[in-house]
Amino acid sequence: MNPYNNQPLTHGEVGCALSHHAVWTRVRDGRWANVLVLEDEVIMPRDLLRMLEARMAELDAPWDLAYVGRKPLRRGEHRLGENTVAPRYSYWTNGYVLNKAGAEKLLSTDFLQHIIPVDEYLPLLYHSHFDSRRIK
Numbered sequence: 798m799n800p801y802n803n804q805p806l807t808h809g810e811v812g813c814a815l816s817h818h819a820v821w822t823r824v825r826d827g828r829w830a831n832v833l834v835l836e837d838e839v840i841m842p843r844d845l846l847r848m849l850e851a852r853m854a855e856l857d858a859p860w861d862l863a864y865v866g867r868k869p870l871r872r873g874e875h876r877l878g879e880n881t882v883a884p885r886y887s888y889w890t891n892g893y894v895l896n897k898a899g900a901e902k903l904l905s906t907d908f909l910q911h912i913i914p915v916d917e918y919l920p921l922l923y924h925s926h927f928d929s930r931r932i933k
Contacts, residue, residue, distance in 0.1 A: 861899030
């Protein structure tokens with residue numbers, strides 16, 4: 798069930814979640830050091846590389862996962878730099894950068910036994926989900 802709207806997941810949502818899980822596994826297993834994950838419907842700006850470099854330069858080490866695109870659903874996010882914020886609850890994740898430590902955290906739960914959209918899963922892990930009862 799989708800915890801945002803309490804509707805059954807579509808086949809597309811399950812497939813999307815499994816695709817993300819496969820990427821996380823490859824990153825954790827050392828096949829890739831850092832990876833940019835983009836949804837298939839994302840429209841990439843011409844200056845994507847410059848934007849990524851500017852945002853990544855503002856991150857304090859160590860970092861695990863950084864959104865590249867999302868829809869914020871809560872106000873009051875703490876600004877870390879000109880191009881970055883510490884996210885609160887958001888949805889419509891259309892891109893993120895992930896490293897091995899982040900992949901290990903994403904895979905440290907029982908995600909495959911309780912598949913939910915990645916849009917819901919990421920906020921649950923950084924404790925910014927709209928429904929705090931779902932955080933364990």
